[in-house]
Amino acid sequence: MPDVNSDEINIQGVKYQPWKGPGFDSDDKRVLVLGESFYGVVPLDINQIGPYKAANNKFNKDESRRWARHFHKIEKLFSAWPCSDTRELWGRIAYYNYISESVGKTPGVRPTDEMWLNAIEPFKAVLLHLKPRRVLVLGTGGNGLWGKLLASPIVKKAENGVFRFLDEQAGPVLRVIGHPASRGFYTKLPQYRQTVKELLE
Numbered sequence: 001m002p003d004v005n006s007d008e009i010n011i012q013g014v015k016y017q018p019w020k021g022p023g024f025d026s027d028d029k030r031v032l033v034l035g036e037s038f039y040g041v042v043p044l045d046i047n048q049i050g051p052y053k054a055a056n057n058k059f060n061k062d063e064s065r066r067w068a069r070h071f072h073k074i075e076k077l078f079s080a081w082p083c084s085d086t087r088e089l090w091g092r093i094a095y096y097n098y099i100s101e102s103v104g105k106t107p108g109v110r111p112t113d114e115m116w117l118n119a120i121e122p123f124k125a126v127l128l129h130l131k132p133r134r135v136l137v138l139g140t141g142g143n144g145l146w147g148k149l150l151a152s153p154i155v156k157k158a159e160n161g162v163f164r165f166l167d168e169q170a171g172p173v174l175r176v177i178g179h180p181a182s183r184g185f186y187t188k189l190p191q192y193r194q195t196v197k198e199l200l201e
Helices: 046-056 061-077 086-092 113-130 145-150 189-200
Strands: 031-035 094-097 134-138 155-157 163-165 173-177
Touching (some): 046 061, 046 086, 061 189, 094 113, 134 145, 134 189, 173 189
Parallel strands (some): 031 134
16 A cells, blocks of 8 residues: 555645545446545645555554544445455545535534535546546435535436436446444444445445
8 A cells, every 4th residue: 555645646626635545446346435524733635644544554542533433434334345454445445525624623513605615626626537436425414415415516316316426327326324423323334334335236
């Protein structure tokens, strides 16, 4: 696995570049995991640091409370996908947070309407650059990521009811689950795993 900064992704108009595992381009699934936002002071490679540290078990004690749980919960979702270990999993997928700026100092702060609006064009650039075939959206509810995406021009609904990004026929297929930080995540984990399994089929 490369160092966190060694993959020279430079998508124009995107401040926080996505994580792209070294095997993403050659994997026939091309899965993008889409988170909502981050908080606090964040480095420009924030989307890359978490997956890299998760894959290589490099979270320090302070980061374990703040970040590690989020990424380890994502790993648990992919039990239906035969990967030998977490390193291989993160090597095959991409990761990006939709809101392309820090939402505030502490967790629980909601993005503003302006932040949601400002996130549309950078995310479109990420989609066009990565060209994922499948997207797992982390966050349900009208005021959460999924609700905001439905209200944006990015999500298209095909006649058969399947939701896709950008293009209702050729865009990547997407599925939605509750956010890893949501209450009752582990109770719903079997249901979420089934959703991910369907996404991967």
